[in-house]
Amino acid sequence: MFKIVKLQRMVPNIHLMEVDAPEVAEQVQPGQFVIVRAAEGGERIPLSVADWDRKAGTVTVVFMEVGASTGRLARLKAGDNIPTLAGPLGKPTAIASAGQVVCVAGCYGIASMFPIVRALHEAGAEVTVVLEARGSFLLYWEDRMRALAKRVFTITRDGSSGLRGHVSGLPEMLRQAGVAPSQVMVNGCTFLMSQTSKTLGGLGVPITVSLNPIMIDGTGMCGVCRVSVGGQMKFACVDGPDFDGREVDWKELLARRKQYLDEEAYLCHRASCARGV
Amino acid sequence: MAEKKKLDLERRAMPKQPPHIRRRNFREVAHGYTPELAIAEANRCILCKKPSCIEGCPVDIDIPAFVRRLAEGDFLGAIHKLKQTNCLPAVCGRVCPQETQCEEKCNLRKKNAPIAVGRLERFAADWEATQVQQQMPEMRPPTGKKVAVVGSGPAGVTVAGDLIKLGHKVVMYEALHEPGGVLTYGIPEFRLPKQIVRREIDYIRKLGVEVVCDYVVGRTKTLEQLLDRYDAMFLGTGAGLPWFLEIPGENLCGVYSANEYLTRMNLMRGFAYPKSSMPIKRHRRVAVFGGGNVAMDSARTAVRLGAEESYIIYRRSRLELPARIEEVENAEEEGVIFQFLTLPVRLIGDEDGWLKEVECLRMELGEPDASGRRKPVKIPGSEFRMPMDAVVVAIGNSPNPLIPRCTPDLMVNKNGTIFVSDVQTGKTSKDKVWAGGDVVTGAATVILAMGAGRAAARSMHEYLTGEKLAGTTSEVASS
Numbered sequence: 224m225f226k227i228v229k230l231q232r233m234v235p236n237i238h239l240m241e242v243d244a245p246e247v248a249e250q251v252q253p254g255q256f257v258i259v260r261a262a263e264g265g266e267r268i269p270l271s272v273a274d275w276d277r278k279a280g281t282v283t284v285v286f287m288e289v290g291a292s293t294g295r296l297a298r299l300k301a302g303d304n305i306p307t308l309a310g311p312l313g314k315p316t317a318i319a320s321a322g323q324v325v326c327v328a329g330c331y332g333i334a335s336m337f338p339i340v341r342a343l344h345e346a347g348a349e350v351t352v353v354l355e356a357r358g359s360f361l362l363y364w365e366d367r368m369r370a371l372a373k374r375v376f377t378i379t380r381d382g383s384s385g386l387r388g389h390v391s392g393l394p395e396m397l398r399q400a401g402v403a404p405s406q407v408m409v410n411g412c413t414f415l416m417s418q419t420s421k422t423l424g425g426l427g428v429p430i431t432v433s434l435n436p437i438m439i440d441g442t443g444m445c446g447v448c449r450v451s452v453g454g455q456m457k458f459a460c461v462d463g464p465d466f467d468g469r470e471v472d473w474k475e476l477l478a479r480r481k482q483y484l485d486e487e488a489y490l491c492h493r494a495s496c497a498r499g500v
Numbered sequence: 501m502a503e504k505k506k507l508d509l510e511r512r513a514m515p516k517q518p519p520h521i522r523r524r525n526f527r528e529v530a531h532g533y534t535p536e537l538a539i540a541e542a543n544r545c546i547l548c549k550k551p552s553c554i555e556g557c558p559v560d561i562d563i564p565a566f567v568r569r570l571a572e573g574d575f576l577g578a579i580h581k582l583k584q585t586n587c588l589p590a591v592c593g594r595v596c597p598q599e600t601q602c603e604e605k606c607n608l609r610k611k612n613a614p615i616a617v618g619r620l621e622r623f624a625a626d627w628e629a630t631q632v633q634q635q636m637p638e639m640r641p642p643t644g645k646k647v648a649v650v651g652s653g654p655a656g657v658t659v660a661g662d663l664i665k666l667g668h669k670v671v672m673y674e675a676l677h678e679p680g681g682v683l684t685y686g687i688p689e690f691r692l693p694k695q696i697v698r699r700e701i702d703y704i705r706k707l708g709v710e711v712v713c714d715y716v717v718g719r720t721k722t723l724e725q726l727l728d729r730y731d732a733m734f735l736g737t738g739a740g741l742p743w744f745l746e747i748p749g750e751n752l753c754g755v756y757s758a759n760e761y762l763t764r765m766n767l768m769r770g771f772a773y774p775k776s777s778m779p780i781k782r783h784r785r786v787a788v789f790g791g792g793n794v795a796m797d798s799a800r801t802a803v804r805l806g807a808e809e810s811y812i813i814y815r816r817s818r819l820e821l822p823a824r825i826e827e828v829e830n831a832e833e834e835g836v837i838f839q840f841l842t843l844p845v846r847l848i849g850d851e852d853g854w855l856k857e858v859e860c861l862r863m864e865l866g867e868p869d870a871s872g873r874r875k876p877v878k879i880p881g882s883e884f885r886m887p888m889d890a891v892v893v894a895i896g897n898s899p900n901p902l903i904p905r906c907t908p909d910l911m912v913n914k915n916g917t918i919f920v921s922d923v924q925t926g927k928t929s930k931d932k933v934w935a936g937g938d939v940v941t942g943a944a945t946v947i948l949a950m951g952a953g954r955a956a957a958r959s960m961h962e963y964l965t966g967e968k969l970a971g972t973t974s975e976v977a978s979s
Contacts, residue, residue, distance in 0.1 A: 246721065260677060309714040309715070310720065311719055439763055439764065440676060442675050442740070456746075472751075478853030482781075489774055
């Protein structure tokens with residue numbers, strides 16, 4: 224059993240959970256993920272790690288409430304126990320020690336990008352952070368990013384913060400700021416990662432994306448997380464989750480991620496009924 | 501005396517759920533012998549002067565001895581005899597390929613009626629489970645040595661059970677949230693009820709083994725870090741990396757590895773969806789590629805989930821099927837359709853990335869290949885397509901590369917298996933580390949993994965204490 228130290232809503236639908244897991248906290252690196260179960264009999268949910276405290280022995284994840292399982296997780300509170308927190312899984316993100324690194328993050332990816340930004344900053348890279356959201360009400364941790372990054376930009380669909388629009392405005396934005404990236408990193412939903420890879424693919428620099436396909440065991444056993452990268456079959460859980468976004472077959476990944484939408488919607492509906500919602 | 505006994509050549513059948521009932525539920529197919537049937541079957545044993553059945557058993561169970569006790573109605577004596585050399589009799593009685601092991605060597609096999617050793621083993625183990633008190637083995641005094649067992653499948657459980665009886669402290673690590681390895685995530689409920697696996701794990705817990713789940717050795721801690729805490733380590737991490745055919749279309753939606761398909765059902769209890777939280781699809785037409793036990797398990801699972809057509813697509817003929825005959829027969833009775841001499845070459849999907857059709861080629865058998873089986877040869881121009889909603893790829897697994905990748909000084913063979921200097925000991929190239937089971941041999945059977953575990957436990961004990969064990973570990977432990 225793993226004790227929840229903190230569980231709070233960050234912005235609508237996005238929650239932060241800090242869990243007592245000393246063995247994992249001691250080992251975790253930026254870009255890795257953990258598998259969490261909200262309750263006995265529950266699904267195994269892969270969640271990127273957002274932070275950790277090696278001394279206190281805690282691991283922090285930030286997750287979006289999208290279905291029945293994450294909903295169950297969101298309704299837990301500090302002091303509750305979860306049966307599973309396994310990890311850290313996946314290969315750590317490779318951290319550049321020099322150059323101009325542009326980190327694009329949205330949604331729960333803002334949180335998982337934070338330790339990457341911190342590591343890049345500590346290693347000596349110059350970091351530009353771009354936070355993307357539908358509106359300013361969905362942005363968080365801007366202050367934490369500002370404390371580490373050379374620049375922080377925001378892009379919102381409704382223009383309530385920073386540039387109005389989507390990541391298609393990125394090349395112009397970077398040019399105006401005089402940023403010539405040596406590497407781009409993207410954490411967030413599949414759509415954001417695919418769009419950023421397309422938009423910035425012409426720069427000719429590596430675009431490191433952190434893929435989030437469906438997973439079950441997370442240790443390389445089931446193969447449900449397989450993705451096509453550069454025409455080769457890779458397992459995101461053990462070969463990734465980081466890949467070069469220019470080589471990822473995004474259409475396939477988007478289709479594979481949607482495989483169980485109907486079943487998950489039904490579970491969600493059922494869970495709501497059970498709660499009398 | 502035995503010689504005077506008239507030969508009874510009527511091998512007692514085990515009562516089963518009728519096919520039309522069992523193809524719609526996940527309960528165990530066979531009910532097992534009643535005490536009367538078990539005694540009758542055991543009484544058929546002619547008590548050979550030179551029993552050859554023992555040679556057929558990878559863990560050297562004293563088969564005539566336990567069968568004789570059953571024949572006398574001494575069920576307690578029978579299970580005690582079994583447990584001296586086999587710590588998982590309820591499992592082995594169900595999933596061992598007895599027809600190529602003990603029962604193949606049985607002298608009555610010449611008369612086409614070998615003693616049903618597996619069914620008897622299973623009966624004895626199940627009988628014990630109904631008893632209030634389980635017989636606990638004798639334990640040696642603590643040695644003060646600590647051992648880590650990585651992986652809680654058949655090999656790991658055997659090592660843990662043997663070493664704890666010898667007085668060592670044992671901690672067993674499991675990456676998933678439930679112990680049992682392939683017995684838990686792979687073999688379906690209808691062939692091996694999970695309650696039995698839990699019972700066996702509870703037994704070694706009772707002996708004092710600490711079981712730590714959700715611990716991914718290699719990641720949560722490296723081998724190196726763990727070795728600081730232990731005097732020795734056993735790697736029994738199995739063969740968990742699924743192979744694919746590497747044909748076009750394998751990443752289409754609706755294409756599963758057998759590991760995924762079965763893990764969804766068994767470990768995650770997908771068959772109970774929507775009561776369980778594991779979403780699953782109830783496909784109408786399912787094709788399973790492969791001809792082993794895992795392929796049979798997958799095709800039979802598909803039937804139980806309501807598939808109208810569940811196919812086994814196998815590139816060789818019926819004679820070469822690696823699956824147990826009993827499971828092939830069960831699958832056929834349940835309506836699984838066999839397409840022999842058929843090779844899938846391409847999977848065809850729709851605009852949205854969903855599988856629609858499987859393109860196959862017909863094969864014919866040519867000259868025997870390295871495995872001694874006749875090699876399937878493609879018949880040019882024989883392409884044909886089958887409309888299909890789902891494909892399960894069950895063509896085999898290799899060892900999970902996670903630990904080797906995180907442990908540079910652990911030598912690995914070309915095929916991904918861990919190198920051991922001597923199969924009799926399972927000693928790896930790394931100091932203090934042993935390995936056994938599928939991670940060394942590649943995907944094989946439960947009983948072979950147990951045999952390897954037993955051998956490693958002996959070697960580890962010798963390393964830890966300097967004592968060379970005569971006979972089997974457990975015999976020494978309980979003497």
